[in-house]
Amino acid sequence: MNWEQQLELQAWVDGELSEKDARRVAAFVEANSTARALAEELKMAKAFISANEPVMTVPETREFYWSQVRRRIESAEAAREVTPVTPLAFWWRRLVTPLSGLALVAFLAVISFNSFRGPALEDASRFMVEVENLSEDVGSISYRSQSENMFVVYLYKKDQDVAAEAQADSFDYSFFQ
Amino acid sequence: MATQPEKPEVPDEKLVRRAQRGDMVAFEELIGRHRDKIYARAFSMMRNEDEATDLSQEAWVKGWQRLKQFQGESSFVTWMTRIVINLCLDQLRKQKRQRAESIEHLDEELGGVERQMPTVTVNPTEGLERTELRARIDRALNQLSYEHRTVLILHEFEDLEYKEIAKRMECSIGTVMSRLFYARRKMANLMAGYKREEMS
Secondary structure, eight states, X not given: OOHHHHHHHHHHHTTOSOHHHHHXXXXXXXXXXXXXXXXXXXXXXXXXXXXXXXXXXOSSOHHHHHHHHHHHHHXXXXXXXXXXXXXXXXXXXXXXXXXXXXXXXXXXXXXXHHHHSSGGGGGGGGSOOOOOOOOSSEEEEEEEETTTTEEEEEEEEOOOOHHHHHHHOOOOGGGGO | OOOXXXXXXXOHHHHXXXXXXXXXXXXXXXXXXXXXXXXXXXXXXXXXXXXXXXXXXXXXXXXXXXXXXXXXXXXXXXXXXXXXXXXXXXXXXXXXXXXXXXXXXXXXXXXXXXXXXXXXXXXXXXXXXXXXXXXXXXXXXXXXXXXXXXXXXXXXXXOOOHHHHHHHHTSOHHHHHHHHHHHHHHHHHHHHHHHHHHHO
8 A cells, every 4th residue: 555545544534535535445445455454443543542532630729720810811901901002003003004005005106107118218217216105014125127127116014013913913713613 | 308409500601601791700610610621632732731731821811811702603612622722832833943853753754654563453452441541542642743642632632624633733734644644553553562561
């Protein structure tokens, strides 16, 4: 049995194959003693592991454990209160920042288009383009190539502060429900 | 004299609703009920008492902070288990960056080690008391690398499909299949080895 066949056999044991593939592998297992032995071993391992999860208990009393959790909750809440993020600041970062980035791109596109068209195309260096970035959250790096008649502006998001990150954190634990 | 009937236990759902309204007493009761399960999951992944305690407590803090997101589509303890698993995975990733890859791991990537293992034909768990069986499984789990152990835990204890495990572990489905295959075969061989030790 090659490596792929072994993994496919395991997928069959785990019920991860389509009906058609499952029928094909079942026929193969029926006809091949090595495959049959391996399938039996995998089934046995799967059964004894899943039915016998080791049991553990917290090595602390309920009261002590809870007091530690409570202290952590309280200190996390206190930290949030120290650096409150107002709804206005939150939406500013969520909406206005990307919009200002887009506006900057549009502005540069217009400038670049006007600079490089027409008979003076061969001498792009005559047109000085100044990139002014007023955003605190979006940084920019520009690159100009005279030989290629090209002007590139790369926009990137600067680090956000920790509190805003916590607010903006979109990780959704309900995914696991 | 007739004994008084026992006070029925308040269901988790009710405690969760109370905790969602900010009732810490209800949340404490939920912790009291499920702390062992959450701790056990952390321990099975981290294999270290202090880390398991720390991460399980961190999971409860996150649970409290995100309680409003919990809509009851799964049980509360399943939701909490997923939180602690994510914290453990993050921690294990951090640790992995700090340590060198083992020779065994490299062998596994080449698909070599598991091919040399003999197929276990006799059930090595036969006749064992449940407590002894669990102790041996725990001992064998300890022998696996964290990648193999984690895949095994997510598949066998958490019942996750290959696709979900790959997503959680940030790897391909092929890697999940390969790791699971190795982990199962290694577990079967370790258990058979313990049986032989016992008989000799």
